[in-house]
Amino acid sequence: MALTYELIKECKQSGARLGKIHTKRGTIETPIFMPVGTQATVKTMAPEELKEIKSQIILSNTYHLYLRPGHELVKKAGGLHKFMNWDKPILTDSGGFQVFSLGDLRKISEEGVEFRSHLDGSKHFISPEKAVEIQNALGSDIMMVFDECAPYPADRDYVKKSLERTTRWAKRCKEAHKNIEDQNLFGIIQGGMYADLRKQSAQELLELDFPGYAVGGLSVGEPKPLMYEVLEHTTPLMPKNKPRYLMGVGSPDCLIEGAIRGIDMFDCVLPTRIARNGTAMTSRGKVVIKNAKYTEDFEGLDPECSCYTCRNYSKAYLRHLFKANEVLGLRLLSYHNLYFLLKLMEEIREAIKEDRLLDYRKSFFQKYGYEV
């Protein structure tokens, strides 16, 4: 197996765990946040900047790359790493979540999903086999099975049928996977908000012995306490000797709560998306940089942050860049927000090491302005 998980220690104060994922392209310290590079670029960022802020692995989207520029082109370019100039690990999703999100534009059958491109309306079909073929062409280090992500709310019967199909599709993905030595295919546990269905999904997928497992179908509109409850049911069902990945989650509170419940990997477009809207995550909560109160604020974004943006630029300057529609503003806030989350993960790892993750949560939330 190309990827191994090393459990370093479990937190005595919570369900969190400190670990390392060893891959052919380097070691990932967990729990970790993965910046999202949907279209073979983490929006506004250069790869060197991602390394500067200590990104250890990034995520890219199979659906988007399949449509543009096309996985065959990426393969001809020497694979996704070479194409985008990133030599550390890459995780690709399966495209499942994106095609299901197309709503009326897609039609699901046992064979796969027929859908129309959001770019030009052209008709496409992705099956489990196709999702694997695309990811094999991209050459990502971690691939995801093609799953069906049930919406929230969804009735028990629908969710049960959906997770069972996800299991059948997971088997087909595993059989179709051509490059076991270099690429690691992860399973995705579904089951919606139903504890017994999560259990069923986990049991079925564990039999397929994937090198890692994700919790899918969360952060789809359910209240956060419900998400935490599902995690509490689900992570104990997952193997201790393999990485656990919570898909699509990236707000600071969810990262801490997820780690507390034993999650090792997270990804989300949140930090870069809100950055482009002019919102910064800081140790004192969110800063909406276009706000008039920052017009003559010559301090940095976050008094506790020592990132490039905070070391060199004032809120007044950042506000000016956003008011003037300057690209540098997008860059500086994206940089800061990603730095902020990667630093948060570093602090979470430190807290696990010292068995004080619940204490850390308390002090973080107090400063950030959350109710605990």
Add this chain to the structure above:
Amino acid sequence: MALTYELIKECKQSGARLGKIHTKRGTIETPIFMPVGTQATVKTMAPEELKEIKSQIILSNTYHLYLRPGHELVKKAGGLHKFMNWDKPILTDSGGFQVFSLGDLRKISEEGVEFRSHLDGSKHFISPEKAVEIQNALGSDIMMVFDECAPYPADRDYVKKSLERTTRWAKRCKEAHKNIEDQNLFGIIQGGMYADLRKQSAQELLELDFPGYAVGGLSVGEPKPLMYEVLEHTTPLMPKNKPRYLMGVGSPDCLIEGAIRGIDMFDCVLPTRIARNGTAMTSRGKVVIKNAKYTEDFEGLDPECSCYTCRNYSKAYLRHLFKANEVLGLRLLSYHNLYFLLKLMEEIREAIKEDRLLDYRKSFFQKYGYEV
């Protein structure tokens, strides 16, 4: 005087000269190209990247900064250098060119120019004194007098009256200038396409003994050979012991032709503007990156270029970024185009040193695809 020009040598093959401008914020090797940072940022670029490509001085626009964020705010921030995190020299224009370009939105009188903001239609008045006050607040190393830039074509009578007003305004600027120790005010020679009027303008302005002189009113729509002819008349009228600046010119051919005619400094938005439209300047001519022929072109932009973009990314990837509207594409092409022009200036300096600038022009134009 805060600024001095050191003439190192004159080219034996042309009218070009190799020199150094010594300022309080460092030495500028000439001939030099100045990247333009209109709104206190060179579009898409971070200051560290500007240094990486060996930018020695940048330009910023008085008109834009006056309107947004306002020169008083920049002053409170500690000046433009601190505000935008750039510690090397900055040249600011006077705002004259921009307000005259407003057409129907402005009204010229002897006192100054009344105009409406292109941002919100608000009414403003800039006089020579006001232009200096703004530039004093910004704290630029080189300031420009508030001049009237005649359009092309313009009749002799209009141009004569206009240049005489420019002289009167130059006097008023000099009298208003408060910070002679740290900031250097340059005069601007006008006179349109009329050799005798250029002479009159130069003579009048030389009496005011500015530490440097610009040639204004060129690159305003006239044919390039006419611009070169005007330069041939004008640069011999300019002091040998002071820098000579050709305003608003930045295409590779014009930079070479300008240097050949004794110009030391150039600026233009061209390299960053065409970059954002997906056009790269290369040693083999322009590359329009969205062109379908680059879809599977896995070579860099320019086989002779060793910039960050050319070392790390293929045309296929750059094309993908532009097709997908990704900010990184704007960054990588802006970086390359500025590098290309700064490298060109370095090669021009080398050619002057070795008395072979005409030979250099020939070989450059042959590769680039120009008729000489």
